[in-house]
Amino acid sequence: MGDMAIQVRGLVKAFGGKTVVNGVDLDVPQGQVWGFLGPNGSGKTTTIRMMCGLLKPTGGSGKCLGYDILKSAAEIKRRTGYMTQKFSFWEDLSIRENLMFVARMYDLPRKNAVVDETLTKLGLTQRQHQLAGALSGGWKQRLALAAVTMHAPKLLLLDEPTAGVDPQARREFWDEIHELASSGMTVLVSTHYMDEAERCDKIAYLAHGNLITQGRVQDVIDESRLVTFAASGADVRKHVQALTDIAGVDNASYFGSALHVSGTHRDLLEKAVNQPEFADLNWQEIKPDLEDVFIALMRQAGVDARKH
Numbered sequence: 455m456g457d458m459a460i461q462v463r464g465l466v467k468a469f470g471g472k473t474v475v476n477g478v479d480l481d482v483p484q485g486q487v488w489g490f491l492g493p494n495g496s497g498k499t500t501t502i503r504m505m506c507g508l509l510k511p512t513g514g515s516g517k518c519l520g521y522d523i524l525k526s527a528a529e530i531k532r533r534t535g536y537m538t539q540k541f542s543f544w545e546d547l548s549i550r551e552n553l554m555f556v557a558r559m560y561d562l563p564r565k566n567a568v569v570d571e572t573l574t575k576l577g578l579t580q581r582q583h584q585l586a587g588a589l590s591g592g593w594k595q596r597l598a599l600a601a602v603t604m605h606a607p608k609l610l611l612l613d614e615p616t617a618g619v620d621p622q623a624r625r626e627f628w629d630e631i632h633e634l635a636s637s638g639m640t641v642l643v644s645t646h647y648m649d650e651a652e653r654c655d656k657i658a659y660l661a662h663g664n665l666i667t668q669g670r671v672q673d674v675i676d677e678s679r680l681v682t683f684a685a686s687g688a689d690v691r692k693h694v695q696a697l698t699d700i701a702g703v704d705n706a707s708y709f710g711s712a713l714h715v716s717g718t719h720r721d722l723l724e725k726a727v728n729q730p731e732f733a734d735l736n737w738q739e740i741k742p743d744l745e746d747v748f749i750a751l752m753r754q755a756g757v758d759a760r761k762h
């Protein structure tokens with residue numbers, strides 16, 4: 455196992471005969487922050503939950519924090535903090551009561567003292583008797599993170615933790631995640647935000663339950679072998695549809711006041727942008743970004759995210 459927090463092979467999950475995770479292998483070293491990406495319904499949550507003993511796989515095996523995911527689920531759960539998609543609060547209990555509930559659930563020693571320390575760290579001591587439901591989105595999320603780390607877990611699972619939270623609160627949340635990782639905690643976080651993916655040590659991309667690619671963000675971009683051209687100008691927007699229909703163009707979209715076209719076959723793509731009808735556009739090759747790559751991966755996997 456070495457210094458791996460998670461090491462799984464061939465993970466499969468079927469619900470009622472439908473396979474939603476299809477043979478995932480993954481090695482996550484301790485103390486790293488990994489991002490799980492992929493379209494809605496691609497199996498991110500299911501994979502994360504299986505890797506950590508929260509859900510029994512239909513097939514496959516592996517270890518999490520040194521424990522067998524099939525046999526030692528209780529041991530793993532005790533050492534794991536899990537923040538689900540919905541903030542799991544009692545909105546009509548106070549902030550303090552919510553933290554006390556979690557302290558009791560994990561049967562922490564010195565419950566009152568731990569809750570006091572957590573409130574101080576959060577800067578919520580003055581507001582501890584307010585209802586948790588009255589907090590803003592950013593504060594709820596900070597409280598949720600504090601609650602799931604009170605028992606000092608070795609592994610933190612965050613399922614789309616920042617959905618609907620403003621940019622400054624997201625940034626502070628990510629600073630906190632990296633602080634936790636630097637103290638040795640391993641973090642798996644599922645997200646649809648590209649800037650968050652870029653803040654991960656490594657990312658894993660799932661589509662239809664298959665692990666399509668994994669690695670450092672720059673490696674994922676390089677390995678995609680995606681070529682991207684951009685054109686700007688007053689009327690570029692009107693060419694989107696025509697470009698989309700040309701062979702070799704995997705994606706054409708208007709993006710930050712420029713038209714981006716991407717594909718994996720350079721010759722076909724060059725031929726496409728050099729067609730006479732686009733002669734008035736000034737094309738420049740640019741480095742594809744992660745969003746270009748994910749859209750291409752989705753297309754290659756036959757997924758149109760808008761259908762979900």
Ligand SMILES: Nc1ncnc2c1ncn2[C@@H]1O[C@H](COP(=O)(O)OP(=O)(O)OP(=O)(O)O)[C@@H](O)[C@H]1O
Nearest residue numbers: 469470474492493494495496497498499500501644
């Ligand atoms: N308990 C369940 N019973 C039946 N089907 C399920 C169950 N849990 C998940 N699924 C199905 O498995 C598939 C993968 O779901 P999962 O929640 O893992 O995807 P996801 O990538 O996390 O999606 P999202 O980004 O929307 O959260 C979906 O089709 C979902 O409907």
